[in-house]
Amino acid sequence: MKNHVFAAMAxxxxxxxxxxxxxxxxxxxxxxxxxxxxNQTELKASDCFRKIRYVALETTDxxxxxxxAYTVVLNDWIVVTSGRDRCQLFDKKxxxxxxxxxxxxxxxxxxxxxHGGWQNPYTGKLSFPxxxxxxxxxxADGKFDHIWTPPIPAGQFPAMSAFDYLDADVIAGYYSxxxxxxxxxxxxxxxxxxxxxxxxxxxxGDRAITPNDIASISILKDGGxxxxxxxxxxxxxxxYSLGNSCFWHAxxxxxxxxxxxxxxxxxxxxxxxxxxxxxxxxxxxxxxxERFEDKKEAIYPxxxxxxxxxxxxxxxxNVYNDKQKTYNALYRKADGTVRVCLFDDKIxxxxxxxxxxxxxxxxxxxxxxxxLPSEEVVSWFEDNAGETDIPAEVAALKKVGEEDxxxxxxxx
Numbered sequence: 001m002k003n004h005v006f007a008a009m010a011x012x013x014x015x016x017x018x019x020x021x022x023x024x025x026x027x028x029x030x031x032x033x034x035x036x037x038x039n040q041t042e043l044k045a046s047d048c049f050r051k052i053r054y055v056a057l058e059t060t061d062x063x064x065x066x067x068x069a070y071t072v073v074l075n076d077w078i079v080v081t082s083g084r085d086r087c088q089l090f091d092k093k094x095x096x097x098x099x100x101x102x103x104x105x106x107x108x109x110x111x112x113x114x115h116g117g118w119q120n121p122y123t124g125k126l127s128f129p130x131x132x133x134x135x136x137x138x139x140a141d142g143k144f145d146h147i148w149t150p151p152i153p154a155g156q157f158p159a160m161s162a163f164d165y166l167d168a169d170v171i172a173g174y175y176s177x178x179x180x181x182x183x184x185x186x187x188x189x190x191x192x193x194x195x196x197x198x199x200x201x202x203x204x205g206d207r208a209i210t211p212n213d214i215a216s217i218s219i220l221k222d223g224g225x226x227x228x229x230x231x232x233x234x235x236x237x238x239x240y241s242l243g244n245s246c247f248w249h250a251x252x253x254x255x256x257x258x259x260x261x262x263x264x265x266x267x268x269x270x271x272x273x274x275x276x277x278x279x280x281x282x283x284x285x286x287x288x289x290e291r292f293e294d295k296k297e298a299i300y301p302x303x304x305x306x307x308x309x310x311x312x313x314x315x316x317x318n319v320y321n322d323k324q325k326t327y328n329a330l331y332r333k334a335d336g337t338v339r340v341c342l343f344d345d346k347i348x349x350x351x352x353x354x355x356x357x358x359x360x361x362x363x364x365x366x367x368x369x370x371x372l373p374s375e376e377v378v379s380w381f382e383d384n385a386g387e388t389d390i391p392a393e394v395a396a397l398k399k400v401g402e403e404d405x406x407x408x409x410x411x412x
Contacts (some may be wrong), residue, residue, distance in 0.1 A: 028275055028276060028277055028278050029276065029277040029278070029336075030277070030278050030280050031277055031278065031279050031280060031311075031331050031336075031338060032280045032282075032336075032338055033279050033280060033281055033282075033284075033299060033315075033329060033331075033338055033340070034280055034281040034282025034283060034284045034285070034299065035280070035282055035338070036329065036338035036339060036340045037282075037284060037299060037327070037329075037340050038282070039340075040327075040340045040341055040342070041339050041340070041341065042339075042341055042345070042348055043328055043330055043339055043341045043345070043346075043347045043348065044347065044348045044350045045347055045348065045349045045350055045351045045352075045357060045411070046350050046351055047330060047332070047339065048310055048312065048330055048347060048368075048411070049351070049368070049411040049412060050309075050412055051411070051412045052349070052351055052352060052357075052409060052410075052411050053393065053409070053410045053411075053412075054372075054393055054394065054396070054397055054407055054408075054409055054410075055078065055090070055092065055093075055094075055095040055407065055408045055409075055410060056095050056396075056397060056399070056400055056404070056405075056407050057078070057080070057090050057095045057097070057404075057405035057406060057407070057408060058090065058094075058095055058096050058097045058405065059401075059403075059404040059405040060097065062097070063088060063090075063097035063100075063405070064405065065080055065082050065086070065088065065405045065406060066082035066083035066086050067082060067083060068082055068083065069081070069082040069371050069406055070082070070115070070360055070361070070371070071360060071361065071369045071370075071371055071408050072119060072360075072361035072362075072363060072369055073092060073361075073363035073365070073367045073369055073410060074119040074121060074124070074126075074140070074363065075092075075121055075124060075140075076091070076092050076093075077089045077090065077091065077092055077098065077140060078090040078091070078092050078095070078369070078408050078410075079101075079119055079126065080408070081114040081115060082114075083114075084104065084113050084114060084115065085103070085104035085113075085114060086100070086114060087100065087101040087102060087114045087126065087128070088100050088101070089101060089140060089142075090408075092410070095408070099141075099142045100142065101126055101138050101140070101142055102126075102128060102136065102138045102142075102144070106131060108147075109136070109144040110130075110131075110136070111128035111129060111130050111136040112128075112129050112130055112131050113128065113129050114128060115129075115225065115243060116128075116129045116225060116242065116243040116244060117129055117135070117244075118163070118164050118165055118244065120165040120168070121363065121364045121365070122165070122167055122168035123168050124139065124140040125137050125138065125139050125140070125145055126138050126139075126140065127148075127163075127165075130147060133149070133150065133153060133154055133161075134147050134148065134149050135147065135148040135149075135150070135163065148171070148190075149191075150163065150171075150173055150188065151186075151188055151191055151192070151193050152173065152175065152184075152186055152188075152193065152196075154175065155175065155176075155178045155181065156178070158176075158230070158238065158240060159175070159176050159177075159178045160175075160176045160240055160241075161173060161174065161175050161176070162174045162243070162244035162245075162246050162247065163244060163247075164244050164247035164249075164254065165254075166187060166254050166267060166269060167252075167269075169189050169190075170187050170188065170189050170194060170269055171187070171188045171189075172185065172186070172187055172188075172247060172254060172256070172267050173185070173186045173187075173188060174244075174246050174247070174256065174258065176258075177199075182198045182199060183198070183199040183258060184196055184197065184198050184199065185197045185199065185256065185267065185272070185273055187267075187269055194269060195269065195272060197272045197273055199258070199273075212233075213232055213233060213234075214230055214231070214232060214233070215231045215232060215233045216230075216231040217229070217230055217231075218231075219242075220316075220319075220324065221326075222241075222302040222303070222314065222316050222326055223302055223303055223314035223316075223326045223328070223343050224241070224243070224245045224302040224303030224314055225241065225242045225243025225244070225245045225302075225303070226241075226242040226243065227239055227240065227241055227242060227302065227316075227319075228240045228242060229319070229320065232292075236292040236293075237292060237294065237319075237320040238291065238292060239259070239291070239300065239319050239320070241259060241302060245302060245303050245304075246258055246259075247267075248303075248304045248305060248306060248362075249306075249362075249364045250306040250307060250308070250362075250364075250366070251307075251308065251364060251365075251366070252364070253266055254266070254267040255267065255276070255304070255306065256273065257279075257301070257304065259291075259300070259301075260286055260287055260288040260290075260291050261288065262278055262279040262280070262281060262285070263275050263277070263278055263279075264276055264277040264278070264279070264304075279301065281298075281299050283297075284297055284298055284299040284317075285298065285299070286298035286299065286300060294320040294321055296317070296318050296321065296323070297317055297318070298317065298319075299315050299316075299317060300315055300316045300317070300319050301313060301314070301315040302314045302315055302316055302326075305359060305361065305362040305368060306362065307362055307366030307367075307368070307412075308333075308366055309332070309333060309334065309366075310330060310331060310332055310333060311330075311331040311333070312328065312329070312330055312331075312359055312362070312368070313328075313329050313331070314326060314327065314328060314329070314343065315327050315329060325342065325343075326342075326343035326344075327340055327341065327342055327343055328340070328341050328342070328343050328345075328346070328347065328358075343358075346358045347359070352391045352393070352394050353390075353391075353394075354380065354391075354394045355372055355376060355377070355380055357370050357409060357411065358370050358371075359411065366412060367410050367411070367412055368410070368411040368412070369408060369409065369410055369411075370408070370409040370411070371406050371407075371408060371409075372406055372407040372408075372409060373406050374400050374401065374402055374403070374404040374405065374406055374407065375402050377397055377400045377407055378400060378401065378402045381397075381398055
């Protein structure tokens with residue numbers, strides 16, 4: 001096993017002497033992902049969820065959902081983004097269309113894209129990537145709120161930055177390492193920098209590059225926000241996760257993990273980064289110093305979704321070659337088990353016997369979301385026309401037509 005796990009395990013045991021000289025020991029959770037990858041199995045809904053609910057989104061000419069739809073629950077609403085320019089709010093219980101949020105444009109209130117932002121359940125506000133590294137913020141009432149400029153600018157490409165909310169007032173930012181600065185986590189309250197913590201290693205950051213260094217650029221779908229692959233003229237390659245998938249939430253807690261590192265941290269305004277879990281990748285580890293190498297069976301995690309019971313996450317292998325594969329993984333907190341299956345196999349719905357599930361998000365309150373295209377719903381009912389024991393909530397979806405908006409699945 002690589003030094004990452006050894007070093008992390010060495011930090012697991014935090015000794016504190018009590019009044020009687022007794023040593024108290026705390027240790028991190030270890031998630032045996034490598035072993036589960038070597039023993040893949042089917043993922044079932046009953047392994048992951050306690051309840052599944054279906055919400056057929058209202059369909060009118062004024063609220064049509066575009067291609068590549070993504071959904072997340074925000075308090076009492078379902079947020080649906082599609083294309084690069086469409087963000088819509090629907091009622092979480094009924095699927096009734098409420099309003100559209102903002103617009104793409106270079107005017108003072110326009111954002112650059114609907115992807116790569118975040119939704120803050122404390123404030124009910126939605127943040128979108130703006131122009132020139134700014135963040136454009138709207139309220140759930142559809143009104144423009146403000147533009148936020150991170151007090152610390154991102155470095156020169158390929159240096160990357162990502163942001164997410166910590167609470168109602170504080171935003172967390174991650175800045176990747178450069179040839180002159182270590183990777184950092186920074187906390188901001190408006191224009192004030194509350195805290196900066198360096199992720200010190202003995203490894204060098206990425207040097208700035210120019211277009212003359214690059215042979216090709218491609219974008220991969222990775223089950224998360226996507227990944228940019230650079231092929232350099234010196235035959236090396238590099239992977240850069242897009243969006244802010246290095247952060248995720250579970251309840252009131254914010255978690256963080258950076259690429260080529262096996263430690264998961266909790267982010268705190270008072271304590272900074274606190275290690276809480278370790279991914280044991282076994283023989284499938286991919287270290288930072290090997291990041292330019294084509295490690296064919298190495299595991300590259302791309303997305304984490306967590307609630308109080310489970311962590312669902314995605315990872316890829318063969319990132320730099322034509323045998324790329326994406327996987328779903330499930331970690332059950334109660335018994336520590338891990339299950340892995342191919343991403344394309346999805347999660348079998350053994351609770352309702354309906355279409356397989358592919359969660360794309362989880363809310364801070366623990367509600368996973370998935371999208372079922374209307375044509376797949378219609379096709380399922382055609383294929384199961386003779387069935388008489390269809391659950392009532394599934395049977396209610398017979399009203400969905402092929403040209404309708406998709407069905408959102410909410411799983412708890």
